[in-house]
Amino acid sequence: MGSLKNIVVWILISSSLFGAKVTLGHWEKGKTFSEYLDSKEISKEILNDISKADIQFLSEIEGDQLYYELKDNNGTLEQVLIPIGEEMQIRLAKKHDSDVYSFDIIPIEYKEKEHGATVTIETNLYTDVNNALHHPSLADKIGQLFKGAVNTRKFQKGDKVSFIYSQKTRMGQPHTMPYVKIALHESRKKRQFIYADEEGYGYKSTKKSQAYTVKGKEKVTYTRRVPVKSTSSRFGMPLRHVRITSSFSHRRYHPILKRYRPHHGTDFGARRGTPLLAVNAGKVSFSGRLGGYGKVVKIRHPGGYESLYAHQSRIRVKRGQHVKKGQIIGYVGSTGRSTGPHLHFGMKKNGRWINPMKVLRKTSIKDTVLKRITEYKDVTKTKYKKVVIKNAEENKEKLLAYLKEKSTPFIWDGCERTSMGVDDGKQDQAL
Numbered sequence: 001m002g003s004l005k006n007i008v009v010w011i012l013i014s015s016s017l018f019g020a021k022v023t024l025g026h027w028e029k030g031k032t033f034s035e036y037l038d039s040k041e042i043s044k045e046i047l048n049d050i051s052k053a054d055i056q057f058l059s060e061i062e063g064d065q066l067y068y069e070l071k072d073n074n075g076t077l078e079q080v081l082i083p084i085g086e087e088m089q090i091r092l093a094k095k096h097d098s099d100v101y102s103f104d105i106i107p108i109e110y111k112e113k114e115h116g117a118t119v120t121i122e123t124n125l126y127t128d129v130n131n132a133l134h135h136p137s138l139a140d141k142i143g144q145l146f147k148g149a150v151n152t153r154k155f156q157k158g159d160k161v162s163f164i165y166s167q168k169t170r171m172g173q174p175h176t177m178p179y180v181k182i183a184l185h186e187s188r189k190k191r192q193f194i195y196a197d198e199e200g201y202g203y204k205s206t207k208k209s210q211a212y213t214v215k216g217k218e219k220v221t222y223t224r225r226v227p228v229k230s231t232s233s234r235f236g237m238p239l240r241h242v243r244i245t246s247s248f249s250h251r252r253y254h255p256i257l258k259r260y261r262p263h264h265g266t267d268f269g270a271r272r273g274t275p276l277l278a279v280n281a282g283k284v285s286f287s288g289r290l291g292g293y294g295k296v297v298k299i300r301h302p303g304g305y306e307s308l309y310a311h312q313s314r315i316r317v318k319r320g321q322h323v324k325k326g327q328i329i330g331y332v333g334s335t336g337r338s339t340g341p342h343l344h345f346g347m348k349k350n351g352r353w354i355n356p357m358k359v360l361r362k363t364s365i366k367d368t369v370l371k372r373i374t375e376y377k378d379v380t381k382t383k384y385k386k387v388v389i390k391n392a393e394e395n396k397e398k399l400l401a402y403l404k405e406k407s408t409p410f411i412w413d414g415c416e417r418t419s420m421g422v423d424d425g426k427q428d429q430a431l
Contacts, residue, residue, distance in 0.1 A: 020072050022171060027082070029063030033090075040077055042092070042101055050103050053292035053337050057105060057262070060084045062352065066173055083108060085262050085353075086176055087251035107251060107260055110170045114181075116402035117409035118162040125152045125161065135412040138165065138178045145180050145202040149194050159187040164399050174412065182395040184403075193399075195392045206392040214381045223370040235279045235301075235359050236325060238268065238309060238345050239332075245269040245342060248355040264353035265308065265346035272341040274332040276309050278323045279360060287319045293344065294336025297329050305359075308346035311338045 037044055047055075061082055070079040080092040084105070091104045119132045125146065130139040142163065146152050155161075163183035168175040183194045183202065194202040246267035251260055278299055285306065286298035293310035297317060300306050313333025323329060334341045347356040 020070055020078060023069040023071060024171070024173065025067055025069065027061060027063055027065050027067050031061075031063070033058040033061065033082075036082075040080075042077075043099075046092075046101055046103055051292075053261075054103075054105060056291050056293070057084050057088075057090070060262075060264070060353070061090070066170075068171060085250040085264075088260065088262050105259070105261060108170065108175070110168045110175045112166055112168045114164060114166045114398075115410050116162070116164050116399065116407070118160055118403070121155045121157060121159040121161065125155060129161070133409060133412055135174070135178070137174065138167075138180070138412075141165070141178055141180045141200055142183065144200050145183055145194055145196055146185075147202070149202040149204055150185060150192060155185075156187060159185065161185055162399060162403060164395055164402060182392070182399050184399060193396060195389045195395070197389050203389065206389050214383060219374060219376055221372055221374045224373055226371045234361055235305075236277065236361050238277055238279050238307075238343060238360075239270055239274060240277070241270070243269045244357075248353075248357065262353075265310075265344050266356045268343040268345060270332045270341065270343060272313055272331075272333055274343075275328045276312065276330045276332060276343060278325055278327045278329050279307050280305070281325045282307075282323060284317050284319050284321045284323060284329075287315055287317055287321075289335075292337035294338065295330070295333065299323060299329070304350040306348045307356075308344075308348075310344040310346070311335050311342060313341075 034044060034047070037046070050058075061084060065083055067083065068081045069077060071077055076094070078094050080090075082090040082092075084090060087108055088105055089108045091106050092101045093104075094101050117129075117133055119128050122128050126139045126143050129142050130136050133139075142161070143152070145163075161183060163180055165178050165180040167178040179196075180200060181196055183196075185192045185194065192204065194204065195206055196202055244266060246263060248266055249263045251262065276297075280299075280301045282299040282301040282305075284297060285300045286296060288296065290296040290310070293308075295310075295312040295315055297309045297312065297315055298306060299309075309330060311333055312330040312335065315330045317323060317329045332341050332343050338344075345356055347354055347359060
């Protein structure tokens with residue numbers, strides 16, 4: 001860590017002395033890391049120095065995302081930062097007095113700041129927030145907060161919406177989505193606070209249990225979980241007995257490499273030779289060895305999903321083969337970079353890694369669905385919705401304090417500039 005800080009200090013000092021500039025760009029969709037090296041006339045020999053465990057992350061650079069280049073006053077590329085996920089980034093750095101570049105994967109340095117704003121309704125909530133603050137993602141999050149809590153279609157011209165939100169930034173650019181903590185709708189001297197839960201959804205009350213009544217004169221519709229014959233549209237578990245040893249993370253300390261790396265999957269502990277099951281029907285897109293993953297099977301499923309089963313001891317399927325849900329496709333092993341027998345299971349949706357546990361069901365064999373059932377009878381029911389809202393009163397006090405200050409809200413204007421001077425106060429620490 002000390003050596004990284006020394007590199008940071010040296011680069012910042014040299015940048016200020018020689019007028020280096022940070023250039024911001026968008027990574028082209030479909031562009032490979034190798035093509036980027038060609039475009040910058042960087043020798044591809046650097047690929048030979050990248051470990052097998054890290055080479056897999058080169059394919060995880062997402063299209064249309066921001067990346068950063070540091071150039072000296074002669075236009076020579078000194079350093080490059082390319083994000084892979086929300087927490088980690090690839091770093092290329094030119095070695096001193098050399099045309100050789102070093103490769104590393106390091107945590108992303110970002111700042112998080114809280115802001116307040118008041119917007120007057122002229123057209124509609126989304127348009128007015130975006131026009132006032134020039135932040136489309138923030139306008140989306142404000143809409144999410146009010147949805148289900150307040151009918152924004154009934155907002156009238158002249159109504160005011162005030163809110164407190166936090167935004168992570170990297171070199172002055174928004175980094176990840178903002179989080180709206182609380183909002184206030186004012187209309188004709190009537191006030192309504194909307195409190196946000198951890199997911200960014202809004203509620204009128206801070207109570208943990210919120211009651212609401214459902215009335216019906218004759219027709220009552222409810223749902224019941226029933227077994228289904230076909231389970232092709234549902235994902236099951238890759239093992240019959242589930243024991244999770246490591247969860248999905250954008251930033252995990254690797255037990256072998258002793259460095260921070262993304263962990264784009266879920267590890268399941270199991271004995272060597274335990275059968276691995278296809279989580280859904282699909283077509284085998286890969287079968288063989290794949291770097292640090294060892295023996296791997298990939299299966300493409302409907303809906304843009306692709307599952308990955310790594311570190312196998314033995315593979316039972318071939319590329320191009322169609323498999324059924326629950327079919328044995330291999331056996332647990334410890335091939336590749338592994339501390340012992342286990343399954344590393346990954347899941348992609350439209351080419352991006354997602355948390356597998358958000359889509360997997362408890363079993364690969366049986367499944368159920370919620371079925372709508374309609375009955376005709378007079379009924380009145382009281383239901384309860386559990387709402388956990390942290391720091392609701394604290395955020396309310398912050399919003400009231402902001403309204404008293406009557407300060408000018410921060411406008412996200414000119415955030416995406418093609419270049420920024422090094423001394424403008426918005427440098428990433430790694431640069």
